[in-house]
Amino acid sequence: MNGLLTAVLLAGTTASAGPTVQVVWTSEKNPGDGAWFNGPIAFSHALSQQASGTFTNPTSTSATTITVDPSVQYQTILGIGTSMEESTVFNLARMSATKRTEVLRKLLDPSTGAGMNFLRITLGASDFTGRTFYTYDDRPYGQTDPSLTYFSIQKDIDYNIISTLKQALAVNPNLKIFASPWSPPAWMKDNQSLIGGKLLTQHIPVLATYYRKAIQAYQAQGIPIYALTVQNEPLYTAPDYPSTSVTSDQERQLIIAVRNELNANGLGGVKIWAYDHNFDSAASYMAPIMSDATANAAVDGVAFHDYAGDPSAMTQLHNSYPNKNMLMTERSWWGTTGADRMAQYFRNWAVSYNAWVTMLDSTIKPEQWTGTPGPTMLIQNAYTYDTYWVLPELYLIAQYSKYVQPGAKRISSSYGSSGTVTNVSFLNPDNSVVSVIINQTASSQTFKLSSEGQELLATIPAKTVGTYKWTRQSTGTPTNLLANPSFEAGNASSWNSEWHNAALAYKVDTDYPYLGAYKLTLFEVGAYQQLLGQTKTVANGTYTASVYVRSGGGQNVLRLYAKNYGGAEKTAEIGSSVVTNYTKYTITGIQVTNGSIEIGVYTDANAYNWAAFDNFELVKN
Template sequence: MNNKMVELWISSEREPGSGTWFNGPKEIEYKMDKIPYTEIKLEYSSKVTTINIDVNKEFQTMLGIGTSMEETTVFNLARMSPEKRKEVITKLFDPVKGIGMNLIRVCIGTPDFTARKFYSYDDMPKGSTDPDLKHFSIQKDIDFHIIDTLKEIQDINREVKFFASPWSPPGWMKEESQKFASTDDNNLNGGKLKDEYIPALAKYFIKFLEAYKEQGIEIYAITLQNEPLFEISYPSCGMTPDQQKKLSIDLKKELVLKGLDVKIWIFDHNFQQGVEFASGVLNSEEAFNAVDGIAFHDYDGEPIEMTRTHELFPSKDIMLTERAVWGTMGADRIAQYFRNWAISYNGWVTMLDSNIGPHQWTGTPGPTMILQSAEATGVIGSKKVYDKYWCLPEYYIFGQFSKFIQRGAKRIESNYGSPETLTNVAFLNPDNTIVVVIINQTKNKQYFNIVCEGVQISGKVPAKAVATYRWYRI
């Protein structure tokens, strides 16, 4: 193989997940650096990892890789000057000048990561209901700059797709939780969906989709409930598989009636409960035909559960819609998502400030891929601006995937390897390039050979680093 045909980028970890990143930026050895490829003459062949790639054995087709634009991130972006905000958005979403993220999770109403009072789009005084949704409004999303931010992202990358997830329906649609009761008139904390409001919730989603469309933002897919098996003291809602079955059927009918081409994704929760929950939704023909995919989070269980789900429902897409990961161990986890049939990966929370905020989660978050100083850097008019920020190693490690794996890429066969040497995942892009992301979690540099279609690429990955190799298929 002509060495000039092989391109190589490397990123390295540093203190992954450490809270010390909130104190300020640090030196990072490799920051998605493009390295001139040179074939390595191997002296210790017995220690070399061989990565065998079979381009003819294809798996899932990739939808996208990205992050979330929850209100915490939007709040922090809105505090920046227009120039700095555009700079950050470019770093995240521009496929040439940035890391080219192309799939974004947005929230239907408020999540736990927000600087605002919790809200839905149809909050009513305690004891009141609004089944005809006469009071529905997304005005708060406009006032809080969520809509403006999404439009700015679209201006940077027209190929971005948005999917949306609710943390809670309006409180009046739920049985109030005594454990998580709040003093708010419209309590969004905990509680379970009432069956009688399933048709109203389907119409609520339709109103959201139409309102966003009027703002110029098309939603590609919707999940029916963020973490439906979890109730807590922030917006959340218990929802059974049977309820999601009924809701998916009602929502599909409404989508067809309104002429909206939006995917329906069920579950949106942890690996461990995925097979059982999906089976409970998809056991009727009408629900099976309504549902397009099954979304997963990575807080309980292992990625193999996505493969188990795929084997039961091979016609349904599998998505990894929420998890923050750090360092080379996190990069390996992303590789495992893809090796277990996920067509997408979305990180959760894009930018906190150096005070670890704002948020109303019940724990202490780890550092995000971009952090913003909580100290103002100036004033524009009467408004303080917060323009100092720094990128963590996770930003660059994320880019080792998002910048090079194209929408429409096919995952192709490769032997996984081991954490004690190297692990990997491989893709064939629509432009006929082969991309292999190789992860070294060890404290030593690791040598390898890639064997693919009769050619060999030899190389090494530095300690605690991620390398992306790309070449055109011969």
């Protein structure tokens, strides 16, 4: 056992043993201190595996209690990661291929690294770059290019951005990448400069085309773009680096134009995230956008930065627009305070977190920001490029990213207090519970994890974050009787294509699943009909079937069905309407009398109609 006892079991020999708990610690060291640029500093725990604990019956021991209730579930987690802005790419490109791969694995590999699965990139230059500021259609002063004849992402190829992202995807094929622009081409702005200025409203249509062409160009390079924020920090015009003022009404128009461009060019699955700025002005900026029905339907989520205001702004927006995702797209923190701030993001409905700037060198380069950056999670020696050191911050983020799976649900848990320990907890798709415990104090803290009638008594060192992971034993919910219900096998095993009229019009893919890494998509370039189902032998009785669905609309027929159970076929009609966000469709009261049932989906669709399905469920009532 570790000297600082991870789990002290005090229930006695008659205690009922519960699940075993995996325990991992990371400790802070000199958080945010510029001394990190001078070289590595030793610290005590870096994703350090501790002795396992075991849940027992409740004890009378007095300690801060964190109550975790997996039956009460909130938002679905999309991803956790960092940025691959050009400063980081610049430094990675100076490394040997072997070292560059090593760094990417430390960040992205789910087995040997931090398991980050969400990357932010910039469309054109940001302030964190070693290059002359650029966009994809720069013209001499006074010239315009409304036909985008000169559009090109060649600089992203020349500057190793494309090759680095390809390598990142090779390390983690489940990586999702989203893009943010700092400035449109200067000729679209009132000051004819990438630095500062305002977007000219008359250029909104061509800017939408510009974004679509950028996404297509990346896709042609084998790099799918999961989502787009239409303008980084639209309320701030920087004095010396790319930025653009975009009013709320301009963003409303731009979102509609971009959505139309994407839909018209086979990119309907690319998400649009609005705002991408600080907490404090979010509600007022978003109100005119969300009150427009067309813009509202086009927006998948609202993106936030944390440089002003409070994370509770995300809860405010979630309460106003409960079907929209809240995303933390930019903020880097240090130490246990930063780990607690991450907990606050998730407790305020964030479905994601991205740190900003991954690796500068020991001379704090390259960057063109207005201030002096703090230490990044990785620092490269500016003179021997293959030498680098890892800060605690990489491991502190990994306390989340390595253990909280895509598709996890945040679950109910006590927050605790900064004077003892704080917490946020999740239920993974594989039924494991992850509870992140943060000790920001200068002394070790003893606490209880209490969940579903049992408890774990544990002690965590000062200035340390602990991840406590266990398999949930009491689900409190009926068993899903379907095999491969979310297609996490990576294929449609257990599902049968009973009938289709032309091409086989279904596939299992990774583009925007509801849970986990995969989903089912029905699609074909021509008109098509497709039926896909699963037959199960079950006990006679009453059953409920359901599935989560998104659809581009336009189908003649789109339905969930239940048949061959001893009664007339029952359906939940999804119909021809657009279903923007995943929506649950349910068939109730299925009375099985012959010991068998078939559950599936059927569509009679027109050319290019698509629908996505995830998390099929069949349960006995």
